[in-house]
Amino acid sequence: MAGIKTQISNDVKDAMRSKDKQRLAALRLISAAFKQKEVDERIELNDEQSIAILNKMAKQHRDSIEQFGIAKRDDLIEKEQQELGIIESYLPKKLSSDKVNSLIEKAISETNAKSPKDMGKVMGLLKGKLQGRADMSEVSKLIKDRLGA
Numbered sequence: 001m002a003g004i005k006t007q008i009s010n011d012v013k014d015a016m017r018s019k020d021k022q023r024l025a026a027l028r029l030i031s032a033a034f035k036q037k038e039v040d041e042r043i044e045l046n047d048e049q050s051i052a053i054l055n056k057m058a059k060q061h062r063d064s065i066e067q068f069g070i071a072k073r074d075d076l077i078e079k080e081q082q083e084l085g086i087i088e089s090y091l092p093k094k095l096s097s098d099k100v101n102s103l104i105e106k107a108i109s110e111t112n113a114k115s116p117k118d119m120g121k122v123m124g125l126l127k128g129k130l131q132g133r134a135d136m137s138e139v140s141k142l143i144k145d146r147l148g149a
Helices: 003-017 021-040 045-072 074-088 097-111 116-130 136-147
Strands: none
Touching: 003 021, 003 045, 003 074, 021 045, 021 074, 045 074, 097 136, 116 136
16 A cells, blocks of 8 residues: 555544544545546556545645635535645645756756757656646746747
C-alpha cells in the first residue's frame, strides 16, 4: 500500500471511532475514487497517482463551489468547502512562485529547450517534481512565456 492510501485508510478508522460523520464521508469518497482507479486499471496506486486523483477531486470541488455560489446555495457551498479542506490536507504543500520559476529555468536549461516545440520535454521533466505542488496550468503558461509561445 502506498503512503497516502495507508494514511487515508487509517484516518477512515479514526473518523469511525470518533463518529465524525462529515470527515468519514469525505474520506470514503476519496477511498472510493482510489479503489475505482485501481479496479479500472488493475493497478496498485502509488503516491504520485494518488496525488493526481486528489488534485482532480480538489478541482472538481472548487468548480462545484463556484457553481453553487452562482446558484446561491450556501448550504452546499459549506459542505463542498469542508470536503475540499479534507482533500487538500492530503496534498503536498504548494511551492512558492520563486521555487517554481527556478525549477522551470533549470528544466529549460537541462532539456536545451529553445522554442515552443520543446515544451513537451520541459513539462515531462517538471510533471513529477511539481505534480500536486503547483498549478500545472500556471506552470504551462510560464513555460510558454519563457519559450516565446
